[in-house]
Amino acid sequence: MTKVSADPTNRKTSLSAFMRKVYLAWALTFLYQPAYGATALGQTRLTEMRTAYSAVSAGIGTLWLAHEDGFFKKHGLESSLIYIRGGTTAVQALLAGEIHFGHLSPAPLLTAWAQGADFVWLGTTTHQMVFTLFADPATTRGSELKGKRIGITRLGSASDLAVRMALEHFGLHPKDITFISVGGIPEILAAMRAGAINAGILSPPTSSAARDLGFRPLLHIPDLGKQFTFSGIATKRSFVQSQPETIRAYMAALSGSAKIYKEDHRAALRILRRYMRADDRILESGYREYDKALSSPPYPGLEGLEAVRASLLDSTPQLRNVDLRKFVDDRFVRSH
Incomplete structure (x- = not known):
């Protein structure tokens, strides 16, 4: 039978040692328990974001570069890019919540918005129609x-x-x-x-x-010679209202990549080679056609959107009396 010491000093020492072990175990458990928005060892948990684009051209380069060169990850986002042929189909996916963002022409978005869809225009990546x-x-x-x-x-x-x-x-x-x-x-x-x-x-x-x-x-x-918003980033207004910091991070990433894509010719061609099957001569020609039309930063100006609206009035008369300022949210680009 084990003999229990009656020495109070020895008992106190044993109890202290036991409590130190309990405290150490608790501390280690707390230290390695992932907190909300983080993983073990202090690594940030990336927020997953799905973005659709509806064309394969040099005008999508800002988005491609943000994805490939880590701009989204730098701002805490794990990006997935999805190619959906035709802007109208991509708009349907955005409305259904299958994607978080769309890099699209504003035309099908404006048409749906005038009919009650919950869309908002966050930024313009190409401010001229390059066709x-x-x-x-x-x-x-x-x-x-x-x-x-x-x-x-x-x-x-x-x-x-x-x-x-x-x-x-x-x-x-x-x-x-x-x-x-x-x-x-x-x-x-x-x-x-x-x-x-x-x-x-x-x-x-x-x-x-x-x-x-x-x-x-x-x-x-x-x-x-007409100002015309050719492409940009849109999402649902309900998403902006529920996750404004995610929107801010997304547009910060896009603003950073837009600057590189417009100013760094070599970086732009590297990205275009990855996504487009064409020789360098064709890629360079396409990039030159887009160069002056690229927006950096991707500010969502109203003038080009007004031109888009004017072109849609015959098919979507509901757009005649709407206030386009309610379609645009420029605060996430202005803040950078």
Whole structure:
């Protein structure tokens, strides 16, 4: 039988040693217990964010660079990028909550917003419409497009709006031609090569490939001299209200990448090579077409959005009397 000491000093010493062990165990448990928003060893837990983009062109480079070069991670975000053909389809995914952000044309977003959708425009990454209308070699003037088939990505998309602007410039009406929804910009060129359409609206670098193949450029849309918000970042206003710090972090990351993408030619081409299957000559040509249109920082100006609204009034008359300032939230870019 074990003998218990009656010496109070020995008992006190044993109790103190026991309590030290209990305290040490408790302290270690607390130290290695992950807190909210953090993992073990003090590492920050990244907030997962899904962003969709609806075109494969040099205009998406700001988003790609933010993802690839760690700008999102620097601001505590784990980013996933998802390509969805056509802005209208991506808008539906955003509305359904399948993605957190969309790098999109504002046109389908404005249309849905005017009809009650919970969208908000956070930043403009490209403030000019960088499209060129190409036709088969036999077509020498824009007026000759009457009765022809013209390829776009989707009805209501930026490519659709660009064709309508070109038709107005040529003195034609949308009813004078047939719109063919193809799905994506590279697919428009493929349809032109196959003879399925007579003309198509293209953006870099696909436009460079079209020139090499002998297709005739009829109109470079920026030559119309119109301010036009071409692409940017949108989300749901309810998401902004519930997670403003996440929005702030996201736009801070995008602002940082926008500066690098616009000013560092080598970094831009490195990113474009990763996402686009084209040789350097085509990539450089496309990047040059976008260079002046890139926004840094990506401030969501109203002037370009007003031009988008004006182009949508025939199809979406609800936009006529709305206040576009309610569609825009610029505080997350202004704060950087």
